[in-house]
Amino acid sequence: MNTTLEEIARTVFRAWFVDFEPVRAKAAGATSFRGMPQNLFNTLPDSFSPSEIGDIPTGWTVKPLSELVSQPVTRGLAPKYTKAGGVAVLNQKCVRNWEVNLDLGRRHDAEVKPLKDKSVERFDILVNSTGVGTLGRVAQVYHLNEETTVDSHLSLVKPDSQKIAPILLGINLTEREDEIERLGHGSTGQTELNRHKLGELGVLVPKEEFQSGFEDFALPLVERKTSNTHEVSVLSSMRDTLLPKLISGELKAPSLEALGLEGSE
Known part of the structure; x- marks a missing residue:
């Protein structure tokens, strides 16, 4: 599940901020873009301007990483x-x-x-x-x-x-x-x-509204991924604690009947 969540976030990131698919679609006459909120699409530019990293949507900028951090790297x-x-x-x-x-x-x-x-x-x-x-x-x-x-x-x-x-x-x-x-x-x-x-x-x-739009989309995926990772950690710890006790006989496994599995194949 975490692999899927990661790939979803990255696929949208590449579409919006690497390949600029919504901007290209708007430039070609499209009135919407699948997966992008309509109000966000409506504010997209429909042209590109040159930059140090190649053509980017008009109105967006390129800044050095050092200007985007709260303290020096x-x-x-x-x-x-x-x-x-x-x-x-x-x-x-x-x-x-x-x-x-x-x-x-x-x-x-x-x-x-x-x-x-x-x-x-x-x-x-x-x-x-x-x-x-x-x-x-x-x-x-x-x-x-x-x-x-x-x-x-x-x-x-x-x-x-x-x-x-x-x-x-x-x-x-x-x-x-x-x-x-x-x-x-x-x-x-x-x-x-x-x-x-x-x-x-x-x-x-990108313009602030597109950053916020992506964050609104990606943050729930990150939170779900974080929750999954924590759950896996807890379950792994339980397994590592219980398995040796079950193998040694110190702890007895519940009967099939107690698990509701009696008679099942």
């Missing part, structure tokens, strides 16, 4: 690891397939080294920033279980919701992993992504 901290207590610290292993795996993080002693501006919040974007094969992987944080930070191998991008819809920026960057990977420099095995280079990345900024 920064690399994480050098953690002071601890086995107990502390706060969660995410690393490059936690970012894969556009997902943030919180379970692969470690623990950081924030009393020894305070988090300062490196605390992770919901809808922040994490970019793997070192090493061939890992550099360029991107994921957006949809949920957090506790106070969390990132290590120095990750770049932390904090969307400014007053300038761009966070979900829109998150999908934009995750769709551009190959492009971000090419920004890396250095010798084989020592490749680094300069945070200033990342900040110079041009980002399409």
Whole structure:
């Protein structure tokens, strides 16, 4: 289900903000576009203007990533690891397939080294920033279980919701992993992504009403996906707790009759 939800959001994003299908349809004389609210379609431009990333809908702009964040793009901290207590610290292993795996993080002693501006919040974007094969992987944080930070191998991008819809920026960057990977420099095995280079990345900024329209569509999908992920985690934990007890005989399985399955094939 989560794979389907992800693909739905990305399909609409590509149609609206990469291929500009609704604008092209309007330019060709269409009076509506399937899946787009009519009031939104009515305010669409019907022409294109040149930009640094190619032709874009008239009235939309392209801005560097550095102008769309609430604080400068920064690399994480050098953690002071601890086995107990502390706060969660995410690393490059936690970012894969556009997902943030919180379970692969470690623990950081924030009393020894305070988090300062490196605390992770919901809808922040994490970019793997070192090493061939890992550099360029991107994921957006949809949920957090506790106070969390990132290590120095990750770049932390904090969307400014007053300038761009966070979900829109998150999908934009995750769709551009190959492009971000090419920004890396250095010798084989020592490749680094300069945070200033990342900040110079041009980002399409649609008119505010189209950002809000996409956010209204995508946010429920994100919330459902987050809920599903939590449910899977709970069920997996229950399985891992109960299965050994059932196998050892410490816990007896209910009878078929109790399950209402007596006589079923």
